[in-house]
Amino acid sequence: MIDSLVTETADRALRAVATFDAVQSAEERRWSPEIWDAVASIGLPWISVPEGAGGVGGTISEAVAVLVVAGRHAAPIPLAETGLLAGWLASSAGLSVVEGPMTVVPGRGDDDLRIVDGRLSGTAHRVPWAASAEQIVALVDGHVVVVSPSAGVITEASNLAGEPRDSVTFEAAPIVNMVPAPDGVDADALRFRGALSRAALMAGALGAMTELTVEYTSQRRQFGKPIGSFQAVQALIVKCAEEAALVDLAVQVAAREADRGEARFEIASAKLLADEAARVATRAAHQAHGAMGMTQEYTLHHLSRRLWSWRAEFGDAVWPQRVGDAAVELGADRLYRAIAEGSASGIAL
Amino acid sequence: MAIQFVATELTDDERALQQEVRAFCESHLEDGSFEPGLGMMVARSKELSLELGRRGWLGMALPTEYGGGDRSVVERLVVVEELLRRGAHLEQHWTADRQSGPVINRFGTEEQKRRFLPPICRGELCFCIGMSEPDSGSDLASVKTRATKVDGGWTLSGTKIWTSNAHIADYMIVLCRTGESDDAHKGLSQFILDMHSEGVTVNPITFLDGTAEFAEVVFDDVFIPEDLLLGEEGDGWHQCTSELSFERAGPERWISPFLLVELFLREYGSSLNPEARSFLGSSVSRWWGIRQVSLSVARMIDEGLAPSVQSAIGKDLGTEFEQTVVAGLQQLVDLEPSLSSDRLFHRLLARAILISPSWTIRGGTNEILRGIIRKGLA
Missing domain, CATH: 1.20.140.10 (Butyryl-CoA Dehydrogenase, subunit A, domain 3)
Structure with a gap:
């Protein structure tokens, strides 16, 4: 059970600062110190990072619940990166986190980071908010490596929602810290953590999108009545609400299980369901909004562009494949147990 | 506000029940021993229904004083899930266990509970649901079947249609009009109708897959004794919608x-x-x-x-x-x-x-x- 005080606090803080204008301008400025400071001042980015490593402690479930709130507000800050991802990598290698924002190298196939003579070379792609982070944490050659963004050359790039996803090129750059990655900390584990963080953000965005759609279709009138009273439009609203509720629940269960073990099946399932919802629910919400939803003057795009972006981050098509392969491996006799018991069934992703 | 669900999971006791049901299914529902189906209304097996009743897996959430198990909806889910996924034949008791029993327990008289709930919990009774009519499907409040007050009870006239299991059911919980209100939702009542009553005609309607799952049920001045009115006269709409949920x-x-x-x-x-x-x-x-x-x-x-x-x-x-x-x-x-x-x-x-x-x-x-x-x- 999540202490609702944490999520209420997060909601209050973000409601005050992550306004429409603030989210909009963060896209142009590529950073929003106001939004970051508001959540950092109450310790939200470091939930789930042990106190001994400079974090504020707490469970993965609590960190995930805060990410759901951040997703609701389309908060353009590296909240997931600082805690659940970079904070996790650093603290599990015995390193401490710093006070400012941290980010992580997601680890794409076209990255070529390598360590030569104790220095870092190569390029990392799609690094979230690289230019604004105090530190970048990467997995390189079986090591948790911490570098300063200023040690590399940053090529700016963004996801569809205008959130920075930069490339960083290092040439024999100095390393702040380098520790062998402990057991269970590898590129695949990072991918699962990343998927959980994106599913959580998506759950929040889907919930907010549902509320926006309910509100808009209640106010917008055509043919003399609110468009939400037409059964065809109702079906769109309900589609959105159902997918949002399903993903939210899946994320809750995945986070609960992640506090107990690897939870690979649950995390893959939550991300897979979120990706599907990003397709189906976002289509429904846009359809219900008509032309209004296609403008940058209205809030919907803050959510829908994020959903489309986050869908592709930390794997998309890979999740149905991995669950499918694992189900084949598990076999017909035990297939139902995967559905009923998840990872405890022995389904191995 | 968006609708949210709260995550839950099976308790140790519920998991133990799940193991018990799995073991039962392995010994009683072996592959090849029956033709499995898809879903709740596949076929009936009186033996299986009686066996489930003996094990306390029917009427699970009903009070023990009426033969139920005083157990939870989650426990019922655990049992039903294991049976359904194997394509077991549950048609005999399905409606009575899921719907009619709980409704009688909620709205019925003490006498009705004593009469119907114990045999439902034993898996002996088959119920069907008399809701849809030729002109009333989704617009359920427009039903025309009518019960008229007579000496010692009511007489029922009208037609129900697309009624699952009508041909094998012992009883039907029938929704009909008993009042004259202009408001379609008022003046409806529910009765527990003995399907073997005089004047009840069941005309099978062949389902798409060729089975006799459906029927039209015609009531030609069927007498229903006073004590089989279910719940309050005129409260049928409220009772019925709670039943549906x-x-x-x-x-x-x-x-x-x-x-x-x-x-x-x-x-x-x-x-x-x-x-x-x-x-x-x-x-x-x-x-x-x-x-x-x-x-x-x-x-x-x-x-x-x-x-x-x-x-x-x-x-x-x-x-x-x-x-x-x-x-x-x-x-x-x-x-x-x-x-x-x-x-x-x-x-x-x-x-x-x-x-x-x-x-x-x-x-x-x-x-x-x-x-x-x-x-x-x-």
């Missing part, structure tokens, strides 16, 4: 094609191409998610809440998904479906294609459910 999101709303997928995996196993594996993966994960929804709804009912909107979401998500699974499988296997194939997977796929359209219709069409959900979102 009972466990709308139970396993029968999402588990129906599971056996088909299990057989698919068994037959095609490691030869599945990446596309088929992705389909399998998506299906398993979505099943897992929808089951969490179902479990969450059951837990809410046990906590005394009335999750009618959440239940409707569960049914809409679940039944749509069931149809997606059938359509997806059909696309992956290159065969002409046949009900008479000598391979179980082929026979079941053929049946699934024929009966799956009913999944989003029965118990309230998904279009009507979405109206309920939309109202809950306001």
Whole structure:
């Protein structure tokens, strides 16, 4: 059970600062110190990072619940990166986190980071908010490596929602810290953590999108009545609400299980369901909004562009494949147990 | 405000029950010992119903003083899930166990509870539901079947249609008009009708797959004794809508094609191409998610809440998904479906294609459910 005080606090803080204008301008400025400071001042980015490593402690479930709130507000800050991802990598290698924002190298196939003579070379792609982070944490050659963004050359790039996803090129750059990655900390584990963080953000965005759609279709009138009273439009609203509720629940269960073990099946399932919802629910919400939803003057795009972006981050098509392969491996006799018991069934992703 | 579900999971006791049911199924429902089906109304087995009754797995949430188990909705989910996924024949007791028993327990007189609940819990009684009429389906409040007060009871006249199990049922809980109100929702009442009463004619209607699942039921001045009025006279609409929301999101709303997928995996196993594996993966994960929804709804009912909107979401998500699974499988296997194939997977796929359209219709069409959900979102 999540202490609702944490999520209420997060909601209050973000409601005050992550306004429409603030989210909009963060896209142009590529950073929003106001939004970051508001959540950092109450310790939200470091939930789930042990106190001994400079974090504020707490469970993965609590960190995930805060990410759901951040997703609701389309908060353009590296909240997931600082805690659940970079904070996790650093603290599990015995390193401490710093006070400012941290980010992580997601680890794409076209990255070529390598360590030569104790220095870092190569390029990392799609690094979230690289230019604004105090530190970048990467997995390189079986090591948790911490570098300063200023040690590399940053090529700016963004996801569809205008959130920075930069490339960083290092040439024999100095390393702040380098520790062998402990057991269970590898590129695949990072991918699962990343998927959980994106599913959580998506759950929040889907919930907010549902509320926006309910509100808009209640106010917008055509043919003399609110468009939400037409059964065809109702079906769109309900589609959105159902997918949002399903993903939210899946994320809750995945986070609960992640506090107990690897939870690979649950995390893959939550991300897979979120990706599907990003397709189906976002289509429904846009359809219900008509032309209004296609403008940058209205809030919907803050959510829908994020959903489309986050869908592709930390794997998309890979999740149905991995669950499918694992189900084949598990076999017909035990297939139902995967559905009923998840990872405890022995389904191995 | 968006609708949310609260995550829950089985307790140790509930897991122990699950193990018990699994062990029972392994010894009583072995492969090849019966022709499994898809869903809740496959076929009936009086022996199985009686055996489940003996084990205390019927009327589980009913009070012990009427033969029930005083157990929870979650425990019932655990039992039903294990039986349904194996395609067990539950038709004999299904409606009585899921719907009629709880409704009699909630609205019935002490005498009605003593009379009907113990045999329901023993698996002896088959009930059917008299709701739809030739001119009243989704617009249920427009029913025309009428009960008129006579000496010692009522006489019933009219026609019910698309009634599942009418040909085998002992009793029907029938919704009919007893008053003259202009308001369609008022003046409706429910009765427990003995299907063997004089003046009841059951005309079978052949279902799409050739089975006799449906019937038209004609009432020609059927006498119903006074003491079989269920609940309050004129309160039928309220009683009936609460009945419809009972466990709308139970396993029968999402588990129906599971056996088909299990057989698919068994037959095609490691030869599945990446596309088929992705389909399998998506299906398993979505099943897992929808089951969490179902479990969450059951837990809410046990906590005394009335999750009618959440239940409707569960049914809409679940039944749509069931149809997606059938359509997806059909696309992956290159065969002409046949009900008479000598391979179980082929026979079941053929049946699934024929009966799956009913999944989003029965118990309230998904279009009507979405109206309920939309109202809950306001």
